[in-house]
Amino acid sequence: MAHFQAVRSGLAISQSIADMLERADPAQYNGANRTQTIREVNDILQGRSELSFDMLYSILEQKCGGEAGQVEKVRRDAEAFRHQKLCRTLRYTLSGSQEYHYEMWDFDPKRPLKIISQPLFDHAAEHGFPPDFFTASYFDHVTIYCMPDNVDCSFSQFQNCRFSVCGIRGAVFDNATLDNTDFHSALLQMVNFTGASIAHAHFRDSSLVSVSFQEARLKSCLTLDCTLNRVDFLGAVLDGSSYDRVAASGIQNLPSATITQGGATREEAERLRASVFHELGVPMFQVRQRPRPARQERPRVPER
Numbered sequence: 001m002a003h004f005q006a007v008r009s010g011l012a013i014s015q016s017i018a019d020m021l022e023r024a025d026p027a028q029y030n031g032a033n034r035t036q037t038i039r040e041v042n043d044i045l046q047g048r049s050e051l052s053f054d055m056l057y058s059i060l061e062q063k064c065g066g067e068a069g070q071v072e073k074v075r076r077d078a079e080a081f082r083h084q085k086l087c088r089t090l091r092y093t094l095s096g097s098q099e100y101h102y103e104m105w106d107f108d109p110k111r112p113l114k115i116i117s118q119p120l121f122d123h124a125a126e127h128g129f130p131p132d133f134f135t136a137s138y139f140d141h142v143t144i145y146c147m148p149d150n151v152d153c154s155f156s157q158f159q160n161c162r163f164s165v166c167g168i169r170g171a172v173f174d175n176a177t178l179d180n181t182d183f184h185s186a187l188l189q190m191v192n193f194t195g196a197s198i199a200h201a202h203f204r205d206s207s208l209v210s211v212s213f214q215e216a217r218l219k220s221c222l223t224l225d226c227t228l229n230r231v232d233f234l235g236a237v238l239d240g241s242s243y244d245r246v247a248a249s250g251i252q253n254l255p256s257a258t259i260t261q262g263g264a265t266r267e268e269a270e271r272l273r274a275s276v277f278h279e280l281g282v283p284m285f286q287v288r289q290r291p292r293p294a295r296q297e298r299p300r301v302p303e304r
Contacts, residue, residue: 004087004125004146007080009164009184010205014041016074017060024064045078046185046205046225053078081165081185084145088167088187092146096128105138111155113138134171147171214253219262228280233257240264242272243279254282 008016018037021029029037043049044056056078060071102114114137121142124133134151139158150170157177165185175195182202189209196216203223214234221241228246234253240261259273277284 003083004092005080005084006122006143006145007084007165008077009162010042010045010081011038011184013045013074013077013081014038016070016077017041017056020060020064020067020070020074024066042205042225045081048225053082084165085185087146088165088185090167091169092148092167094128095148096124096130096133098127098130100124100130100133111136113155113157115140116142118142238276240272241276243276246279248280251280251282254280255284 015038018029018034018041021037022031022034040049041056044051044053057071057075060074064071100120102116102120104112105115106112116133116137116139118141121139121144124130125146129148129151134147134153134156137153137156139156139161141160142158143162143164145164145166147166147168150172152172153176154172154174155176156173157179158181159179161178161181163181163183163186166183167187167189168191169187169189171188171191173191173193173196176193176197178196178198178201180200181198182204183206184202184204186203186206188206188211190211191208192212192214193216194212194214196213197219198216198221199219201218201221203221203226205225207227208229208231209227210230211228212232212234213236214232215236217237217239218241219239221238223241223243223246225245226247228248228251230250230252231248232252234256236257238257238259254277259269259276261269261272264272274284
């Protein structure tokens, strides 16, 4: 089976590289163009740039030769990231039979949740997840880098978690809660977030294919540099959530979603709504075709 592992995100690696370039050549790399530098480096790591990994390493060795140790560390991080990104398309098939004794979080006595920590997740990932590992669970500050297909995360809670360079196929997050939980370079296919509550989350450099946000509430979420294909927003609430630099196609039921922004003026909320429709490639107003007039028959010409 492929070796799945937690790796630094492309954004984090890009920020480290920007730090090194700013120290080595502050005249060329500085706060004024830091955002552009991070984006250009991240585009290389994500395969969106004409520059290759080898070209990036050559630039670092030339510019940051005085920090050879840091250059080598960044190189190892980038190679680990690239390997884990390839693993997203591979299925996690290891099944665990070990019995776990979980601490429980009984904030809701009617629905107590298993507490999943990072050490517990890492142990299960290495030895195989038991069938109910993701069901009715409370994940606290956990980096999730692999998941079996078709796991049921309904009513689970994810607090300050990261789905980092992870393949997620057929997962169900119905009525789940995701707070401050990000998806970095994740691959989501046939995933349901029906009725989920998602707040202050970032979807970055990820691919969402056949993903449902039906009746979900997304508050202050940002989707950036992502690919969205056949994503369904039927009855969703997008509160202060935005989309930028996305490649979207086949977006479904966006007109049925409530797009608002708490605390904003009506004009600001309308601008946000227009921006969401524009970025997702959906016309705000459906073009109504004018009904064709009834065909009038020509009067018969009397025979001579």
